[in-house]
Amino acid sequence: MTAAAGTPFDAVLLLSFGGPDGPDDVRPFLENVTRGRGVPPERLDAVAEHYFHFGGVSPINALNLDIIDRLQAALAAAQIDLPVFFGNRNWHPMVEDTVADLYAAGHRHVLVFPTSAWGGYSGCAQYHEDIARALESLAAATPGLADDPITLRKLPHYWDRPEMTSACADAIADARTRLPAELRDDARLVFTAHSIPVSADVAAGPPELGGHLYSRQVTAASKKAAAAAGFAAHDVVWQSRSGPPQIPWLEPDICDHLEAIAADGAAAAIVCPIGFVSDHLEVVWDLDTEAVETAGEVGIALARAGTVGTDDRYIDMIVTLITDQLEGQTTDAAGLGCTDNGARCAVGCCVSQRPSRPS
Ligand SMILES: CC1=C(CCC(=O)O)c2cc3nc(cc4[nH]c(cc5[nH]c(cc1n2)c(C)c5CCC(=O)O)c(CCC(=O)O)c4C)C(CCC(=O)O)=C3C
Numbered sequence: 477m478t479a480a481a482g483t484p485f486d487a488v489l490l491l492s493f494g495g496p497d498g499p500d501d502v503r504p505f506l507e508n509v510t511r512g513r514g515v516p517p518e519r520l521d522a523v524a525e526h527y528f529h530f531g532g533v534s535p536i537n538a539l540n541l542d543i544i545d546r547l548q549a550a551l552a553a554a555q556i557d558l559p560v561f562f563g564n565r566n567w568h569p570m571v572e573d574t575v576a577d578l579y580a581a582g583h584r585h586v587l588v589f590p591t592s593a594w595g596g597y598s599g600c601a602q603y604h605e606d607i608a609r610a611l612e613s614l615a616a617a618t619p620g621l622a623d624d625p626i627t628l629r630k631l632p633h634y635w636d637r638p639e640m641t642s643a644c645a646d647a648i649a650d651a652r653t654r655l656p657a658e659l660r661d662d663a664r665l666v667f668t669a670h671s672i673p674v675s676a677d678v679a680a681g682p683p684e685l686g687g688h689l690y691s692r693q694v695t696a697a698s699k700k701a702a703a704a705a706g707f708a709a710h711d712v713v714w715q716s717r718s719g720p721p722q723i724p725w726l727e728p729d730i731c732d733h734l735e736a737i738a739a740d741g742a743a744a745a746i747v748c749p750i751g752f753v754s755d756h757l758e759v760v761w762d763l764d765t766e767a768v769e770t771a772g773e774v775g776i777a778l779a780r781a782g783t784v785g786t787d788d789r790y791i792d793m794i795v796t797l798i799t800d801q802l803e804g805q806t807t808d809a810a811g812l813g814c815t816d817n818g819a820r821c822a823v824g825c826c827v828s829q830r831p832s833r834p835s
């Protein structure tokens with residue numbers, strides 16, 4: 477259901493992935509992430525080790541709290557009086573608890589800002605599922621909910637916003653200055669995003685284009701950022717795959733790609749983690765540790781570009797998404813990924829076609 481134009485939104489919820497805050501959290505966190513997803517136990521053991529390498533603490537929660545602080549300040553500066561709450565899919569504060577808090581505090585029209593810029597199941601639909609689950613939990617605890625309902629509206633995909641492109645281009649330019657001067661001109665520009673199963677990539681997106689919404693968005697965002705940074709050529713690769721080896725995921729993998737370009741004569745690469753908004757574990761381990769190691773082995777100088785979440789343009793973009801809604805933008809006009817209360821997106825977004833029976 478679409479709320480009426482001019483809905484008086486009264487709070488913002490930053491909805492994220494979550495990550496462990498200490499060693500005892502690592503296992504239960506990973507169990508939350510992978511429940512029912514067929515991730516092999518060996519992979520879980522390996523990923524647990526990555527977290528233990530950092531004392532069992534993911535950087536993601538602190539980074540999200542920093543985004544919230546800066547967003548709260550930017551809203552105040554724009555004279556927008558909305559409190560910003562924090563909730564996660566996989567670790568505390570869990571979205572179910574935060575939505576209960578929002579409701580108890582009297583909020584009834586909440587804008588949900590997801591820390592994923594993308595479409596597809598992992599980037600969009602799963603955030604809708606989080607919202608729906610939190611509402612189910614609230615309904616179970618709140619007998620009168622139907623008479624005094626709450627609306628949670630997820631904001632749209634934002635990978636293509638100009639603030640994202642310019643922040644990313646500047647991060648690439650900054651990374652380039654960290655390469656040895658004689659290697660800067662010929663450095664390869666390599667964009668990377670989280671790999672997903674090919675079947676998941678096919679399952680979400682415009683049916684006439686055969687799905688592939690997520691990989692098309694990553695490819696298009698990379699093209700924009702490369703052009704803005706003044707690069708004539710670039711590559712798009714994937715990282716952090718986790719399924720069993722016999723199931724195809726998006727390829728090539730970043731480390732295989734570094735080997736391939738080294739064999740091709742490349743001496744330097746700028747690696748831009750365009751798929752993520754902050755330097756969380758997939759960035760500080762899979763890139764700053766593993767990819768850096770591979771680059772060393774194959775003799776390539778590597779500079780990793782920063783993520784956009786620390787750039788104030790990211791905060792400005794969130795304020796714009798919020799302002800558009802305060803001015804009465806409808807879910808349809810907002811763009812792909814924007815629905816109320818966990819409703820599924822339009823055909824061409826998180827699904828490539830409707831099932832033949834209504835669900
Ligand atoms: C598209 C995408 C994004 C970007 C969009 C978004 O940002 O939402 C993303 C972000 C993230 N992924 C993260 C961590 C993990 N992802 C896993 C597993 C998976 N990710 C997948 C996809 C994505 N993931 C998929 C298809 C799986 C397979 C299992 C499943 O279908 O669910 C696993 C399980 C172990 C493993 O197999 O690696 C972990 C620990 C963290 C937090 C890092 C921290 O703690 O700092 C973040 C931000």
Ligand SMILES: [Fe+2]
Pocket residue numbers: 595596600601812813821825826827
């Ligand atoms: Fe979607």
